[in-house]
Amino acid sequence: MPLASRPEKSSLANKILKQLPLADKTAVWGTLGTIRPLLSFEVERDVQSLLDAITGEAVDYRTITHLLTNRTNGQRQQIAEGFQSFTQQDLLKTLQAAVSGNLETAVVALLKPAAQYDAHEIKLAMKSYSVARPSSPQVPDGATLAEILCTRTTQQLREILDFYKHDFKSDLEADVASGPSSSFKDLLLALIKTSREKYSGVIDYVLIEQDAKALVNAGSGYVDGTDEKKWIRILTQRSPEHLNRVFSLYHKMTGLQIEEAVAKFFQGNAQVALSTLVSVLRNxxxxxxxxxxxxxxxxxxxxxxxxxxxxxxxxxxxxxxxxxxxxxxxxxxxxxxxxxxxxxxxxxxxxxxxxxxx
The missing domain is CATH 1.10.220.10 (Annexin)
Structure with missing residues (x-):
């Protein structure tokens, strides 16, 4: 593509963006994130800025917060490596000594690789998992596990599993499997296996009807504690596009929204996790x-x-x-x-x- 044509194309893209609703801009931008790679990024300059911010008479919090929230996670990792190389000190530990409270929590989250941070959040949530009672009310740790495992991509989940194994010398799937037998455990294991189908673009009406009927039958038999695995299998394996059609048909067949059905048939952490999964699949x-x-x-x-x-x-x-x-x-x-x-x-x-x- 000739260089001379680029400004014109960029201008056209800007005109299109101005006329699109926010939710429709993904196709043009490629991402709907608020943080993008800084084009004028220089590791050495950022390392020096952070050094100046923490070695002056008073800590320059404004420089620290501005710099960290205007770099991508990848760029922040490069800054951390540059800081280590230049000062022989760990940037995270150095900044932790300079900040505290919620600001420290945010700085830690910003400086760790995204998958490593998720792995550590999962580990914290797992601390009470082994003793959690399936019939207990909503448990925050269960909500954290559900949030992370339900909303990360397959690639992100693989990276999280790798960091979990490296940092804790343990396998997440094995740790979950060691917990008490419950539909919550079954759901977590299904999410960890990351086996969700990709949408082919073809609407399979026969499979939609089969899955909706399977959910109806599984719900009617749930009082015996025998059919929750059908719910978990369908909700963790089918594509979001397919499942939203299943949810619509389920509503027509039962008069219940899928969210109401989850609340009716599941309890405790299983209900929290499945409600999270349904919400993520919906929107x-x-x-x-x-x-x-x-x-x-x-x-x-x-x-x-x-x-x-x-x-x-x-x-x-x-x-x-x-x-x-x-x-x-x-x-x-x-x-x-x-x-x-x-x-x-x-x-x-x-x-x-x-x-x-x-």
Missing amino acids: TPLYFALKLRQAIKGPVASHKTLIRILISRSETDLLSIRAEFRKQYGMSLYSFIRAETQGYYREVLLGLCKAEDL
Whole structure:
């Protein structure tokens, strides 16, 4: 392609973008993340900026937060490597000594490779997994496991499994399998195996009807505790496009939305995890928008969840999440964060969110 044609094409793309609804821009942009690679990125310059920020008379929090929230995870890893090479010190440990509280939690999440951070979050959630009772109320650790395992791509899950094995000298699948027998365990194992079908573009009406009937029959027999595996098999193996058609037919056949059926037939962590999975299959950005608000305004606030979501989605679909948040609550995610948080921790969150949605 001649170089002379590029400015014209870029201008045309900008004109198209201005006329597209936010949710339709993925095809043009390729990503709906708020953080993109910095084109003028220089490792040495960033290393020096961080050194200056932490070795002056007072810690320059503004420089630290601005720099970390304007680099991709890959670029932050290069900065960490450059810092280690130049100073013989670990950048994460150095910054942890300079910050505290929620800001420290955010800095740790920003500086670890994304899959490694997820692996460590899973490990923390697994601490109470082995003693969790299937019939207990919603357990935050179960929600964390469900969130991560239900929303990561196959490649991301493989990387998480690798980091888990490397950092903890243990196999995640084996650790989950060692837990108490339950539909929750079966669901986690199915998600870890990452065997979901890809949508072929062909609508298989026969299979849609078969799956809907299987869910109906599995639900009617669930009182005997024998058919939950059918739910798990279908919900973890079929493509989202196929399953949304199954959900519609299930509603016609039973009068129940699939969410109502999950609440009716499952309890405890299994209900939490399956509800998460259904929400993700229905509308992933909406799921995260609701979870972001709950992380601050829910019965139990969780800044760790807030941080994890903003960072994990900042390079993929945070713009779509912002749009869903605005639609659901009548205010921008940016304004919500600004009103509900404070200090340099707020600056990190706003740096990830990036802008208002008017």
